[in-house]
Amino acid sequence: MRWLLVKDFQILRRSPLLVALLIIYPVALALMIGFALSSPPGKPKVAFLTQVPRGRGRIHFGSQDINISSYAKDLFDSIDPIIVHSQSQAVADVRSGRVLAALIVPADIPEQIQSLVTTGVGSPTVRLILNTSDPVERQFADQAIQERLNDVEQAVSKQVLRVAVADLQRVLNGGTIQFLGQNFRLLGLRNSRALLRRAIDDLPARSSLRSALGQVVGFADLAIEGLAFASPVLGSIGTPLTVDQTDLSGQTTPAATYAATISVIFSLMLVTMLLAAGMLALEREEHAFARLVRGLVSPGALLAEKVVLAGGCAAAAALVMAAGISTFVSLEWSRFPLWVVALVLAGIAFGALGVAIGGLAREVRAASLLAFMLSLPVAFIALVPTAAVSGTLKSVLDAVAFVFPFRAALDAANNAFSGTAPGIGWPLVHLLALAVAFGALARVAVRRLV
């Protein structure tokens, strides 16, 4: 096997374009993915028009004024605002592509909010104009603005609730309010009740006012009890629900690490399968297969040599790729030995699949094309989220993913790179079993090469 490996490396050395592709492809892919994952998303350019007259962006609620204009700056955190002065200019900018979207705040929005918070009637609405020519950009702008609008909406609600709760406390406990520039002291329900109780005590025992004032004290008791309960309820509306997340599948992989793992395994699969299928088919195209297997090398040893060559080269390239990606995305270098084990076993499994293809296709071009055409759906099927398809289709996709090495390789590498669930043992056993199965298939297929 040693001399065949030496021979194949000599052939590869004399095919600089092929070798360059094998090296440059994964490195370029790693760099692109790394940049894409590590760069924060840019802010979409959005034309911003406010039709609210200057100084009119306030609503009055209870004892306080709330300046809703101050929340606009929060919105600008997630967009690159281009201030425009008319609706037609905003629409024109969207049409021309100068901006991705236009956000128009109508003049009556303070009144609409005021009406909503004081009477419960009103529909404060902002207008969003999007450029629909590019669906991806459209979604990007839509998402950025909608998320920030939700934040603004929540911030205004919280502020309104804070004022309501403060005013309620004053009604309960008393305090000072400002009105027309003057301070007024509020007595509050609790103080009023105390005063009334003292007044009842001071009244003659047979006074007819005792009973009437007793009813007022009773009402005050009920009101104090009700309002004391209402305050925390109102306060909780600002943050109604907190989600305490528990993941039963254990520690999960960060999305960026998972994306990096997919790119590494996809590259490993492509390089291994193309190399294994192509190099085996080359033996036949060079008419050397029959000469080799007539006693110089056994067919099994020849297949093993191709698997070792393709799997070894691809695993080495994948390790370089993973190392490159780790400068952008967090991969656990402390688990490096497991990286090697996972990538080498994945390389062997993909290599066995590759030689099976090479044995079946017999010609280099046909073998390469078949390897390429098979690798794409194999990866795609393994990546379909299980929740995205119906029960029967899920079973079919699971079965297909099970008989090809992509999913097992992904699970093994995922665990090796980040130590997350599922464990690495089963995927490695699965890869080994697939390598044996495809190796046996290849052994049958190479009979056609003579």
Place this chain on the structure above:
Amino acid sequence: MSATAATRPATLAARSLTKRFGERTALREVSFEIYSGELVAIIGPNGAGKTTLLSILAGIQAPSSGEVSTPRGKVGWVPQQPAIYSKLSVAENLRLFARLEKVPDPDAAVESMLEFVELRERSGEEVGHLSGGNQQRVNVAIGLLCEPAALLLDEPSASLDPRQRERLWGFMGTLGGRGTTVAYSTHDVVEAERYADRVLVLADGELLFVGTPVELERVVGGRPRDFEAAFVRFLDEHGH
């Protein structure tokens, strides 16, 4: 069988050799012996079973039934298409196969073969850049690396020009003189007449004749004619 040949030991022998591919029978009960130092041409029309017979003798295919006797590990094989790596140089190809053949001194064997096929000056060139004739010389040289007792060649002169053919057959004659048994298939019956000690005539998987070219002409009978005409008449008489 010539008297000279009969006195020598058989190097290659086939007994009731049959090969089937599904429904089709490529060889039917073929039996013969080839002796040490003989040059034997296997001739016959297309689809006669010449390549199948040689590949069974070379150990590439197993017969469906019958037996083959060959000198163990000492049969050189030269396929019709040069079975060499076009991206490797002449010397690299020879060295690779010398190592795979487990030749005791691969470098010395390479030097010897380069000398023998007169390609020393082009030893560093990639085989893919050589002419068809020179590629065939490398192909033959690889077949000879293990110093075989018997050399099997499938259509060795098919891609060669007349001068290269002359050289090849001179080369084969030298091998025969050294005691190497040479069996080759060919379409060129004139070549068979000129260079072979004996011919095996195959048609539709049946061995119709084993003997010298002169004996074949004698079998056909009639007035003296050229060997090619005798061969065609022989096939006609046997319904092929």
